[in-house]
Amino acid sequence: MADTGPVLEIRGVTREFGSKVKTRVLNGIDLQLQRGEFSALIGPSGSGKSTLLNIMGLLDRPTSGEVRIAGQLMTQLDDDALTRARSRTLGFVFQFHHLLPAFTALENVMIPAWGDTGHADARLRATAEALLREVGLGERIANHASDLSGGEAQRVAIARALCQNPPLILADEPTGNLDTKSADSVFALLRRFNRERGTTFLIVTHDDRLAGRCDRIIRLVDGCVVSDARCDASSRTEGAPPAR
Amino acid sequence: MSFEWFVALRYLREGKVQTALILGAVSIGVAVVVFLSALIGGLQSSLISKTLGSQAHIIVHPPDLEARVLTKAQDGQLIAARVEKPSQRLQSISGWLEVLSDIRRLPGVVASSPVVSGSAFAVRGSATKSVALRGIEPESFSSIVGLAEKLQLGRYQIVGAEALLGTELALDFGISIGDKIRIVTAPGHADVFTVAGIFDLGSKDLNERLVFVPLRSAQTLFDLAGGISSIELKVGDVFAAQSIATEVARRSGLVADSWTTTSPQLLVALQSQESSKNVILFFIALTVALGIASVLIVSVVQKSREIGVMRAVGTSRSRILRIFLIQGGLVGFVGSILGAGLGAFLAHAFVRLWRGADGKPMFPLALSLTLFLLPTALATLVGLIAAVAPARRAARLDPAEVIRYG
Numbered sequence: 005m006a007d008t009g010p011v012l013e014i015r016g017v018t019r020e021f022g023s024k025v026k027t028r029v030l031n032g033i034d035l036q037l038q039r040g041e042f043s044a045l046i047g048p049s050g051s052g053k054s055t056l057l058n059i060m061g062l063l064d065r066p067t068s069g070e071v072r073i074a075g076q077l078m079t080q081l082d083d084d085a086l087t088r089a090r091s092r093t094l095g096f097v098f099q100f101h102h103l104l105p106a107f108t109a110l111e112n113v114m115i116p117a118w119g120d121t122g123h124a125d126a127r128l129r130a131t132a133e134a135l136l137r138e139v140g141l142g143e144r145i146a147n148h149a150s151d152l153s154g155g156e157a158q159r160v161a162i163a164r165a166l167c168q169n170p171p172l173i174l175a176d177e178p179t180g181n182l183d184t185k186s187a188d189s190v191f192a193l194l195r196r197f198n199r200e201r202g203t204t205f206l207i208v209t210h211d212d213r214l215a216g217r218c219d220r221i222i223r224l225v226d227g228c229v230v231s232d233a234r235c236d237a238s239s240r241t242e243g244a245p246p247a248r
Numbered sequence: 249m250s251f252e253w254f255v256a257l258r259y260l261r262e263g264k265v266q267t268a269l270i271l272g273a274v275s276i277g278v279a280v281v282v283f284l285s286a287l288i289g290g291l292q293s294s295l296i297s298k299t300l301g302s303q304a305h306i307i308v309h310p311p312d313l314e315a316r317v318l319t320k321a322q323d324g325q326l327i328a329a330r331v332e333k334p335s336q337r338l339q340s341i342s343g344w345l346e347v348l349s350d351i352r353r354l355p356g357v358v359a360s361s362p363v364v365s366g367s368a369f370a371v372r373g374s375a376t377k378s379v380a381l382r383g384i385e386p387e388s389f390s391s392i393v394g395l396a397e398k399l400q401l402g403r404y405q406i407v408g409a410e411a412l413l414g415t416e417l418a419l420d421f422g423i424s425i426g427d428k429i430r431i432v433t434a435p436g437h438a439d440v441f442t443v444a445g446i447f448d449l450g451s452k453d454l455n456e457r458l459v460f461v462p463l464r465s466a467q468t469l470f471d472l473a474g475g476i477s478s479i480e481l482k483v484g485d486v487f488a489a490q491s492i493a494t495e496v497a498r499r500s501g502l503v504a505d506s507w508t509t510t511s512p513q514l515l516v517a518l519q520s521q522e523s524s525k526n527v528i529l530f531f532i533a534l535t536v537a538l539g540i541a542s543v544l545i546v547s548v549v550q551k552s553r554e555i556g557v558m559r560a561v562g563t564s565r566s567r568i569l570r571i572f573l574i575q576g577g578l579v580g581f582v583g584s585i586l587g588a589g590l591g592a593f594l595a596h597a598f599v600r601l602w603r604g605a606d607g608k609p610m611f612p613l614a615l616s617l618t619l620f621l622l623p624t625a626l627a628t629l630v631g632l633i634a635a636v637a638p639a640r641r642a643a644r645l646d647p648a649e650v651i652r653y654g
Contacts, residue, residue, distance in 0.1 A: 063560060063648035084564055091562020098651060102557045106262035118251045119563030164561065 009075055010036040011171045011204045012060060017069030019055050019227075029055045030066070031227040039171065040202045042195065044215035047224035053208050054176070056224065060206070061094055061174050062086045074171055091120035095165030095203075097194075099177035101157040103149035103164075109136060109156075110145040113163045120168070128167075135163035139193060155186030162193055166203070173197075175207045179214065191217065252567055255558075256574035263547060267579070270543045274583025274627055275590055277536040281529055281623045282591025283598070288525045289614035292518055296486055299514055300507055302449040304361075304392050304480035305489045308351065308496055308504045310339040338366050340475025347500050348479055354499075356492045359391030359482040364466035366477065370413075370459060371430040372421040379417065379459045381431060383466020392480045395447055395460070401425050402445030406462050411441035414455030418446045431459065433469040441465070487518075536583075536627060537634040540576050544638035548572065548645075555642050556650030565643040572639030573632055580631020584624040592620070 012035070019030040029052045037043060047053050058064035059071060062078055071078045073093045081089065095116075103112045111118075113132040118124045136145050139159040141152075149157060158178065165173050175194065179187035191214065198205050207218060215221050216235070223231040249257075260267045318327040341347060344362060352360050364383035369376050386405050390396055396404035400415055402425040411429065421429065425443055432438040441461060449455055467473055481496070483489050486507070493506035508515045548555070555568055592615065599609040 058648040061560070061648075063646075084566075087559070087562055087564045090560065096560055098557075102553065102651060104554050104557065106258050115558065115563070116561040118254075119558055119561065119567060122251050122567065123249075124251070124254075168562075 010072075011039050011041075011074060012037040012206070013070075013072040014060065014066075015070045015072075017056075017059060017066040017071065019052070019059060019064070020067045028067075029227050030059070033069070033224075033227075033229055035222065035229065035232075037172065037204050037206060039204055040198065041220055042198045042205045042218050043207070043220040043222060044218035045206055045208045045222050045224060046210070046212065046215045049210070051224045052227040053224055055227075057174055057176055057206075057208050061096060062090045088120065091116050092168055093170050093172065095168070095170045095173035097158070097161050097165050097173060097175035097178045099180045101149075101154070101161040101181075103152075103157050103160055105148065105150040108146050108148055109141060109152065109160045109163075112149055112160055113167050116164060116168050132163070132167055135166055136160070139163045153186075154182055155189060158182060158186070158190050159193065162190070162197070166197060166201070169201070170203070172204045172206070175205060177209055178207060180209070180211075251563070252570040252574055255571045256578065259547065259551065259571070260575055260578065266543050266547065270539055270579050271583045271586065273539040274536050274579060274631070275587035277532045277539075278584040278587025278623045278627050279590035279594060281532055281626075282588050282619055283594045284528055285525060285619050285623075286591070286595045286613040286615050287598075288521055289616075289619070290612035292521055293614050294612045295514075295518065295521075298450060299511065300486060302393055302398070302451070302454065303507065305483045305486055306481040306493045306496065306504050306506045307478050307510075308341070308347070308481065308500065308502050309478040310341055311503050313337070313339070338470050338472065338477050340472045340477065341479065341502060344476050344479065347502065350499060351479060351481065351496055354492065354495060356483050356485065356488055357481055358484045359388070361385055361388035361392050361480050362463065362476040363389070363478050363480050364463060364470055364472055364476050366433065366466075366470050368434070368459070368469065369432045370417065370421070371432060372423060372428075375421055377417060377420060378457075379431075380457045381433065381459050381461065381466060381469065383463040383470075384460055385463050389460075389480070392482050393449075395445075398447045398449055399445045400448050402443070404445055406444050406460065408462065409439060409441050409465065410444040410462070412445040412447055412460040413443055414458050415446055415448045416452055416456035417459070418443070420456070429459075431461070431469060435469075435471045437469045437471070439465060439469060533626065533630050536580070537630045540579055540631050540634035541637055543579075544572055544576055544635050545641065547575070548638045548642045552642075552645055552650045555645050556647040559645065559647035560651060568645075569639045569643040572642050573635045576631040576633075576635020576639070577628050578631070580634075581624065581628040583631075584627030587627070588620040588624055591623075 014033055014035045017030055017033040018028060020026045020028045033056060045053055045056065055064065059066050066079065073089065076089070078086065078089060104115070110129070110132050113135055114124050114128055117128050133145055136142055139162055141156060141159055144152065144156060149160065152160060178194065179190050182190060194205055194207070197203055207214070209215055218235065220232070220234045222229060315331050315333065317331050319325060320327060348360060348362060351357060362385060366381055368379055368381040370379045390404065395412065404412070406412060418424065423429065423443055425446065427443050428440050429443065430438060430440050449458070467475060483492050489506035490508045493504035496504040559568065595613045595615055599613055603609055
């Protein structure tokens with residue numbers, strides 16, 4: 005992975021759906037995310053946020069345009085290579101934590117690396133345990149995901165996203181399903197990992213106040229980036245909990 | 249433990265009820281296969297033992313005598329319009345010792361014995377009976393027909409002027425061990441034999457007609473000094489008898505009749521049993537496969553979001569495929585082990601419960617290691633095959649789609 009240059013770079017990305025009647029959801033998106041950025045992607049429903057997130061997360065392919073992560077062109081890769089790239093260069097935090105309920109917290113955290121290589125060694129286990137301690141769940145590592153509260157489950161999901169130490173984490177409404185206190189705690193955790201590890205975060209949200217606590221706000225409307233603003237420290241609403 | 253095995257085992261453990269139900273279905277299916285195979289196999293063995301146990305599997309003899317067809321030397325035109333088949337006389341197999349030695353080396357042949365056989369009359373006082381006289385070497389012939397076990401009275405080993413008779417013939421003549429009978433053959437030779445043993449081959453006709461005497465005595469009676477009329481063979485696999493007979497005939501230039509040509513109805517009966525067993529096996533395998541496939545498809549539908557998450561965070565399609573194949577294979581394997589045990593238990597219980605008046609099992613059961621290994625391998629394979637469709641479905645899931653919509 006290149007240390008310099010953007011962590012994510014997309015150029016001229018379009019995405020159309022439908023075969024006979026084509027619907028263009030993304031309309032020539034150009035975007036770069038630099039290392040250590042903590043950005044928000046906002047926009048109204050139907051603006052193309054999820055489609056863009058899927059393309060940035062290598063879960064979908066653009067109709068045209070390029071996607072580069074850590075300098076590597078991803079749009080040419082086959083399915084297996086994309087899967088490996090997702091495991092090694094990206095972390096996902098979903099709105100609904102999407103932990104595997106039959107697995108313990110520890111096993112859930114290990115899944116990206118375990119599913120990538122096929123086996124779990126002591127080093128991976130130690131990394132996963134350390135991450136769970138970092139998110140404040142050191143005592144819950146052996147608990148099944150189904151036994152965790154929503155906030156705890158989302159913390160495990162954050163630890164899972166960080167397990168392979170990816171340069172970029174994509175979070176889709178990470179606090180959207182949490183109560184105010186848990187949401188605040190989860191957001192603070194994301195911020196902490198961003199500062200301590202230099203991991204780049206892109207948070208998709210409907211919530212302007214949550215977006216206001218990010219370093220950069222990218223607004224998407226009708227498949228186009230209509231604004232891309234950097235927030236200085238004074239304009240950020242750091243202390244306030246994200247609005248529900 | 250590899251990721252695929254771990255997830256497969258965890259999913260099976262998590263879906264306890266589903267897993268138990270499908271294991272139960274596989275177990276019952278395999279138990280029925282094991283039990284029915286043991287029962288049908290036992291019935292086949294019993295039938296083979298009762299019918300082929302008292303006869304050779306292959307009889308090698310000289311070809312029938314044929315009349316020479318007379319033709320004109322120049323144009324090859326037939327002189328006689330009708331050529332009659334000559335009456336057959338007893339012929340010896342020329343060079344039979346070499347032929348026998350060659351046949352004994354053939355793979356599949358487990359026993360062989362030289363025999364002199366022909367028609368004769370048994371005379372006792374004023375009573376005369378037409379019999380089938382067979383001259384045998386008691387040692388080698390015991391491997392062809394287990395006469396010693398079928399003896400009701402006396403001893404099997406016959407020497408000099410001793411004979412073995414069937415129970416019906418002994419009853420007709422009113423004779424027992426140590427009594428004498430006179431045997432007269434077509435060439436006009438006659439000899440008196442002492443009854444050394446009385447056998448029961450399980451067939452009234454055979455017990456009435458067969459008389460066994462030492463080979464040398466039969467050679468004298470039939471004017472075949474030093475010769476034999478046939479070689480009788482036993483083969484390891486009774487269903488391979490025809491192919492072995494063909495090979496024997498090719499190598500020796502003699503006629504080799506296998507039991508499949510001399511007793512075609514028995515072959516049909518055995519084949520019918522085998523076919524019915526295979527039909528039952530097929531439908532049970534199909535039922536097991538459909539059961540496993542349906543449970544796994546339900547599992548894939550239930551877990552589609554989890555599969556999507558695994559795919560999203562870096563698990564390849566092939567790993568997802570293997571997770572479900574392992575589940576199918578494991579369910580088949582474990583179910584078949586349980587089923588084999590259940591089948592063996594049922595078989596033993598069946599044998600213990602249903603007994604005849606003599607205390608012997610009414611239904612013979614043939615339990616062998618193959619009977620357990622084959623259904624186990626088959627059920628595991630069926631499980632794997634049944635899992636292919638659900639596994640492919642799981643592997644093809646679009647992660648973005650299933651995470652969003654489930």
